[in-house]
Amino acid sequence: MTRLFNDPDDFGAEMTAGFAAASARWVRAHPGGVVRSTADPGPTVSLVVGGGSGHYPAFAGLVGPGLAHGAAMGSIFASPSTQQVHSIAAEADQGRGVLLSYGNYAGDVLNFDAAQERLRAEGVDCRTVVVTDDVWSAGSDRRADRRGIAGDLTVFKVAGAACAAGHDLDDVERVARLANDRTRSLGVAFGGCTLPGAGEPLFRVPENRMAVGLGIHGEPGIDETDVPTAAALAELLVSTLLAEIPDGAGSRVVPILNGLGSVKYEELFVVYGTVHRLLAEAGLDVVDPEVGEFCTSFDMAGASLTLLWPDDELERLWTAPCDTPAFRRGRVDGQRTRSAAAPAAPSAATTIVEGSPGSRACGGRIAAALADVATELGAHADELGRLDRIAGDGDHGIGMQRGGRAARDAAADAADRGAGAGTVLRRAADAWGDRAGGTSGAIWAAALDALGGALGDGAAPDARIVADAARAAEQAVEKSGGAAVGDKTMVDAIVPFTATLDERVAAGDGLAAAWAAAADAATAAAEGTRELRARLGRARSHGDRSIGTPDPGAVSFALVVRTVGHRLREEPTC
Numbered sequence: 001m002t003r004l005f006n007d008p009d010d011f012g013a014e015m016t017a018g019f020a021a022a023s024a025r026w027v028r029a030h031p032g033g034v035v036r037s038t039a040d041p042g043p044t045v046s047l048v049v050g051g052g053s054g055h056y057p058a059f060a061g062l063v064g065p066g067l068a069h070g071a072a073m074g075s076i077f078a079s080p081s082t083q084q085v086h087s088i089a090a091e092a093d094q095g096r097g098v099l100l101s102y103g104n105y106a107g108d109v110l111n112f113d114a115a116q117e118r119l120r121a122e123g124v125d126c127r128t129v130v131v132t133d134d135v136w137s138a139g140s141d142r143r144a145d146r147r148g149i150a151g152d153l154t155v156f157k158v159a160g161a162a163c164a165a166g167h168d169l170d171d172v173e174r175v176a177r178l179a180n181d182r183t184r185s186l187g188v189a190f191g192g193c194t195l196p197g198a199g200e201p202l203f204r205v206p207e208n209r210m211a212v213g214l215g216i217h218g219e220p221g222i223d224e225t226d227v228p229t230a231a232a233l234a235e236l237l238v239s240t241l242l243a244e245i246p247d248g249a250g251s252r253v254v255p256i257l258n259g260l261g262s263v264k265y266e267e268l269f270v271v272y273g274t275v276h277r278l279l280a281e282a283g284l285d286v287v288d289p290e291v292g293e294f295c296t297s298f299d300m301a302g303a304s305l306t307l308l309w310p311d312d313e314l315e316r317l318w319t320a321p322c323d324t325p326a327f328r329r330g331r332v333d334g335q336r337t338r339s340a341a342a343p344a345a346p347s348a349a350t351t352i353v354e355g356s357p358g359s360r361a362c363g364g365r366i367a368a369a370l371a372d373v374a375t376e377l378g379a380h381a382d383e384l385g386r387l388d389r390i391a392g393d394g395d396h397g398i399g400m401q402r403g404g405r406a407a408r409d410a411a412a413d414a415a416d417r418g419a420g421a422g423t424v425l426r427r428a429a430d431a432w433g434d435r436a437g438g439t440s441g442a443i444w445a446a447a448l449d450a451l452g453g454a455l456g457d458g459a460a461p462d463a464r465i466v467a468d469a470a471r472a473a474e475q476a477v478e479k480s481g482g483a484a485v486g487d488k489t490m491v492d493a494i495v496p497f498t499a500t501l502d503e504r505v506a507a508g509d510g511l512a513a514a515w516a517a518a519a520d521a522a523t524a525a526a527e528g529t530r531e532l533r534a535r536l537g538r539a540r541s542h543g544d545r546s547i548g549t550p551d552p553g554a555v556s557f558a559l560v561v562r563t564v565g566h567r568l569r570e571e572p573t574c
Contacts, residue, residue, distance in 0.1 A: 002299060008197030009402065012053040012075040019060055023325040026064040028340065032084030033073035034060050035091050039338040043094035045163045045172045046070070049101050049156050050085060051108055052077040052437070054193075055216055057326030058152060058295040059102075065332040066322025067160035069094075072112075075402065076195055076298070077217040077395045078438035079107035082445070083430070085115035089126065097125035097169035101155055101176060103148025104130045105217070106536065107439035110480060114442065125169055129176040131155050133185040133306060136213030136222055140244055149216050150258040150295040151183040153327070154308040154318065161320035164332075175317060182249060182309045184241045188233065189214045189221060189302030193261060195394070202394040212236075216260070216297045217395075230267070234274035237305035242282055249309035253279060254318060256290045260302035265292065268303060275305065288319055294327070352427075355420015358460030362574040363424035367408075367415040369567040370428055374408035376563045377401050377556070387552040390545060396440060396552040403436030403444055420457025421574065425449070440553060443481050443490060450476035461574050463511040467501045470518075474498045481536070488532040488546060490553035497522035497561055512565070512572035519558065519565040526554035 005011050020029035027034040033050060049059045050072030059071040070092035074080035079102075080088075089098050100116060102108045112128060119126040132143055133151025159176040167175070189211045192201035205211045210228065211221025228236065257272045259265070272291045279286055287310065295304075310318055321330030355363055377384075377400045385397030410431035414424045425448050433445025454469035455461050461469070474494050483489040500521040504514035527550055534546040 002194055002196045002198075005196040008195070009398070011196040012073065015053060016060070016073055019056075019325075023060075026323070026325050027060065030070070030088060030091050030340070032080060032087035033071045034063055035070040035088060035338075036063055036065070037338060038065060038335040039094075040065065040164065041334045041336070042166075043096050044166060045096045045169050046089070046092040046094055046098045047101065047156065047160050047163050047172070048072065048085070048089045048092050048098055049152070050074070050080050050088065050112070051102050051105070052079055052217065054195075054298045055295050057293065061326030062153070062156055062160075062324050064322065064324030065335050066164045066320060067324050067327065068156055069160075069163070074107075074437040075395075075399070078399055078436070078441070079105060079111050081434045081437045081441055082111045082114040082118070083434040084437070085112050086118050089115060089119055090122075090124070093119075093124055097127070099159055099163075099169065099172050099176060100126065100128045101131065101152070101159060103152055103216070104132045104144075104146060105148070106481070107437065107442060110439060110442035111437070127169060127173045129155060129159070129173060129180060131180055131183075133180065133183045134213075134215070135184050135186055135240065135244055137215070147215050149185050149187055149306075150256060150304045151180070151185040151306045151308075153256060153290075153294045154183045154254065154306065155179045157322065157327075158314055158317040160322065161317035164320065164322075165317075175313065178311075179308065179314055179317075182246045182311075182314065183306060184244055184246070185304055185306040186212075186237055186240050187214050187216075187258075187260065187302060187304030188212050188236075189260065189297075189300055190227060191262075191301040193298035193300040195298065202389050211302075214297075214300075214302060216295055217392075230270045231274045233303075234271050234278060234305075238275055238278040238282075241305060241307045246309055248311075250311065251283060251285055252287050252310060252315065253284045254287050254289065254308040254310060254315075255279060256294060256306040256308070257292075258295055258304045258306065259293045260300040260304065261293070261296040262299050262301045263303050268292070271303065287315060352414060352417045352419050353423045353457050354418045355423065355457035356459055359420030359422070359455075359457045360415075360418055362421040362455075362460050363411075363415045363419050365567070365571050365574060366421055366424050366428075367411040369564045370404070370408045370411045372567055373560050373563050374401075374404035376559055377404040380556075380559060384552050384556055387549055387555060390549045392552070395438065396556065399436045399438045399440050400556050403432040403441050406431040406435030407444075407448070421461065422452040422454075422456040425452025425455065428452075439481065440490075440556070443477050443553075446476040446480040447473040447494075455574075463505045463509070463514060466511055466574060467498070467505040467514070470498045470501055483536050486532060487536045488529050488534040488551045488554075489536055490551070490557045492529050492532070492551065493522040493526045493554035493557040496525040497557075510572055511574065512568040515561070515565045515568050519561040522554075522561050523558040526550055526558040529554045
């Protein structure tokens with residue numbers, strides 16, 4: 001259980017501030033996470049890593065000479081927002097290009113990819129290598145679908161060493177991909193983790209049982225077995241990974257035995273003794289092994305084993321010097337203090353476009369509706385989290401709560417300053433995405449931004465314009481998340497919502513009546529996801545477990561549109 005916190009909602013930000021203060025030799029805080037406080041003698045390619053908080057020393061503890069140049073840090077178990085990733089990467093960039101690297105989770109992919117697009121539009125050569133080392137999360141024929149767990153250390157270390165050696169971006173990307181291709185991991189857990197302020201863990205493992213194939217975000221394991229001895233656990237981990245030796249691998253291997261949060265180092269050493277022996281008996285030469293905590297899951301009781309099969313080049317990069325708060329080897333010389341960049345100019349997201357009188361009135365009603373939405377999301381945060389814990393990591397409720405509150409505040413500010421409907425929604429979109437992070441943050445940001453773009457700041461929109469704008473929001477959601485009807489996502493609710501809204505408006509209904517019918521359709525569709533098997537997102541690895549529980553993303557969408565419908569009944573026009 002997590003015992004030391006103030007406001008749970010502020011835990012991530014306060015942890016980042018404390019970490020930066022304690023680690024000023026290596027890092028300094030920057031909006032979105034941390035960057036190096038030192039610089040190499042000359043400019044290099046910049047490696048930016050990141051993910052949700054709660055995994056220390058990943059990701060911030062790996063920032064420093066010979067490793068990462070910056071870490072984008074989301075809230076607990078939530079991917080950093082697009083804005084956070086962009087902020088850290090822009091600050092870390094030295095003019096020779098940026099490599100983004102992170103674990104393969106839906107929210108991280110959405111937000112890092114969107115940040116990459118922004119950086120490229122600004123003229124920065126930006127590439128991505130996604131870590132996919134978890135053998136239990138997908139078959140060998142679907143390696144691109146696998147999650148990233150503790151194997152991110154091998155990819156980050158190799159890429160960071162290549163940056164320090166002066167390699168160009170093509171070469172840094174190449175060796176990072178090779179490291180990922182040569183890395184395999186498997187994790188187990190004896191108990192789930194508990195988030196700050198939560199009264200119970202995200203999942204429970206029955207007494208005397210062990211979950212096999214867990215992720216690093218509090219997701220339950222994919223399989224379960226009796227708790228083994230330390231030696232038997234080592235045999236399970238080693239035999240599973242040796243069953244999938246990468247193509248082209250030689251006889252040398254780097255083992256990393258990782259504690260997930262509350263397994264003692266002494267226990268890990270007992271397990272490692274057998275790991276080392278089994279690798280030797282398999283004819284493998286052990287290279288520079290690591291035992292400790294490298295990628296945790298808050299206070300989870302568990303461990304993982306990672307094996308990297310290096311060639312000569314990867315071995316040189318793995319053993320090269322580095323100096324970070326949590327991972328050091330050798331000696332790094334020639335560093336100098338790096339000063340902070342000048343504050344950025346105000347972004348388009350902070351610019352207010354004054355709307356027409358009708359659009360300003362609509363913007364005010366939108367702001368009032370978003371205030372209602374924030375209240376309802378707060379009231380249902382625990383239930384949405386409970387639904388998400390069935391096959392996910394349990395953060396959907398708190399993420400929606402954070403996003404809703406941020407959108408409420410941004411919309412109110414914009415409306416008070418005379419913004420039209422489109423600008424109010426776009427401001428709300430930017431704030432929602434930035435504060436919520438994760439998959440839902442990126443998707444709701446895309447939906448609200450598209451909605452605002454379609455409504456604009458001109459004349460007050462009528463029912464037909466609103467229906468068309470809702471269709472634009474649906475298309476943005478589908479494009480952003482890549483989901484289709486039947487995948488058990490928010491798309492299963494938004495598609496019938498927009499279809500019904502369009503039909504009722506075409507039939508001559510007013511906006512309030514058409515919206516109410518559409519909200520009913522979304523609610524029924526969300527309930528219908530109960531019988532579906534999850535095929536996308538973190539829940540896809542636990543698809544069968546999700547059957548019988550409605551999708552939290554679809555449920556929260558239905559809640560939002562119902563709440564807006566209540567506001568429309570009081571003020572039936574936009």
